[in-house]
Amino acid sequence: MNRRYLSQRVIDLKPSGIRKFFDIVATMDDVISLGIGEPDFVTPDVILQAGMRSLQKGETHYTSNAGRMDLRQALAVYLQDRYGVSYDPASEIMITVGVSEALYLAMTALINPGDEIIIPTPCFVSYEAETLLAGGTPVAIPTYVEDNFQVRPDLVEQAVNTRTKAILIAYPNNPTGAVASREVLEELAKIAQKHDLIVVSDELYDQLVYGVSHVCFASLAGMRERTILLGGFSKNYAMTGWRIGYAAAPADILKGLLRIHQYTIMSSPTMAQAAALEALEKGNQDVEAMRGEYDRRRKLIVPGLNQLGLPTFEPHGAFYAFPSIANSGMDGETFASKLLEEERVAVVPGSAFGNSGEGYVRCSYATSYEKIEEALLRMDRFMRRHG
Ligand SMILES: Cc1ncc(COP(=O)(O)O)c(C=O)c1O
Structure with missing residues (x-):
């Protein structure tokens, strides 16, 4: 890194642990990757077609800063019908370049130097980095398998002080697959109310739940007014490459996010907005089919890992299993490196x-499914040697 010209903030930023690993994977043959954080499905055809029609119609210009009004309206209907929470599409919903941008906007809009953001971990890799880039201080609190990786309200309460600005939660969770119960979220809501905190709730995987319901944090009593809800299309609709998501928040807060977006992004990809609208209107069957397939794989991998001596909490959301590797006697980095080297x-x-x-x-x-079966065979060999 160029220490003369780059800012200290950037120099201090740790490279993502995921990227580092995938740079190595990219140089190897015959690797089965259980490392991928995105759907293996191609975007469903109806959605693809809508994106292509948009391009062919010549929709190659900017949209309004907040995004197409019909898409914002469709999102308002989605959030109302699904979670009973109502947002004004004109002033309380904006379209972003994925949840990634929405997260950047939320952190940049909220944080004054030194503000603290409470972040339950393990969590998506960007939360700490986005907090630091915005000049804030991430305050990590652990979650435990004993609590089904749900956030412990008592630990949140202990972490709150006068510098605390927000809590950043994400259920269904990446990387644990945990889904938060209504009771736990209600406890969090009480803490947010008591200490006058904002809750940034990343609900990107909201439709990918198995046998349980997702509770939208903003739908809890009194929470709509203090929640920045982040959602998107990447995971539910297999649209990671389209780069499209949204933020919903009370108008006076959303205005802050929109102001940054106006200057940094202008508007989200236009053809992706057309595709996202189609996803909301016609994508349900495809989501159902993909969810069914993820669930089938989940029922293979979780018992499979358990049988190998890698105790695995049963995930009810997203598409990740998070086994304990304690029986291998290795730390996570060593385990992952050796597994890659020895069994690909x-x-x-x-x-x-x-x-x-x-x-x-x-x-x-x-x-x-077939690759997961093969990966489990390879991991079985590995655990026989190292378990
Ligand atoms: C919890 C979580 N939030 C946000 C993102 C970024 O998603 P997007 O593609 O919408 O930017 C990811 C991607 O893996 C994620 O897992």
Whole structure:
């Protein structure tokens, strides 16, 4: 890194633990990757067609900063019908370049230098980095398998002080697959109310739940007014490459996010907005089919890992299994490196998602059933040698 010209903030930023690993994977043959954090499906055809029609119609210009009004209206209907929470599409919903941008906007809009953001971990790799880039201080609190990786309200309460600005939660969770119960979220809501905190809730995987319901944080009593809800299309609709998501929040807060977006992004990709609208209107059957397939794989990988001596919490959301590797006697980095080297199976060390992820690895089941079967055979050989 160029220390003369780059800012200290950037120099201090740690490279993502995931990227580092995948640079190595990319140089190897015959690897089965359980490391991937995105759907293996191609975007459903109806959605693809809508994106192509948009381009062919010549919709190659900017949209309004907040995004196409019909898409914002469709999102308002989605959030109302699904979660009973109502947002004004004109002033309380904006379209972003994925949840990634929405997260950047939320952190940049909220944080004054030194503000603290409470972040339950293990969590998506960007939360800490986005907080730091915005000049804030991430305050990681651990979650534990004993609590089904749900956030412990008592630990949140202990972490709150006068500098605390927000809590950043994400259920269904990457990397653990945990889904938060209504009771736990209600406890969090009480804490947010008591200390006058904002809750940034990343609900990108909201439709990918298995046998349980997703509770939208903003739908809890009194929470709509203090929640920045982040959602998107990447995972539910297999649209990671389209780069499209949204933020919903009370108008006076959303205005802050929109102001940054106006200057940094202008508007989200136009053809992706057309495709996203189609996804909301016509994508349900495809989501149902993909969810069914993820669930089938989930029912293969979770018992499979358990049988190998890698105790695995039963995930009810997203598409990740998060086995404990304690029986191998290795740390996550060593386990992942040796497994890759010896058996050509890629998993991500849990520590990439925060210190509390140490002792675990993330295995994505967003890969074919057959590949998961083969990966389990290879991991069985590995555990016989190292278990
Ligand atoms: C929890 C979580 N939030 C946000 C993102 C980024 O998603 P997007 O493609 O919408 O930017 C990811 C991607 O893996 C994620 O797992």
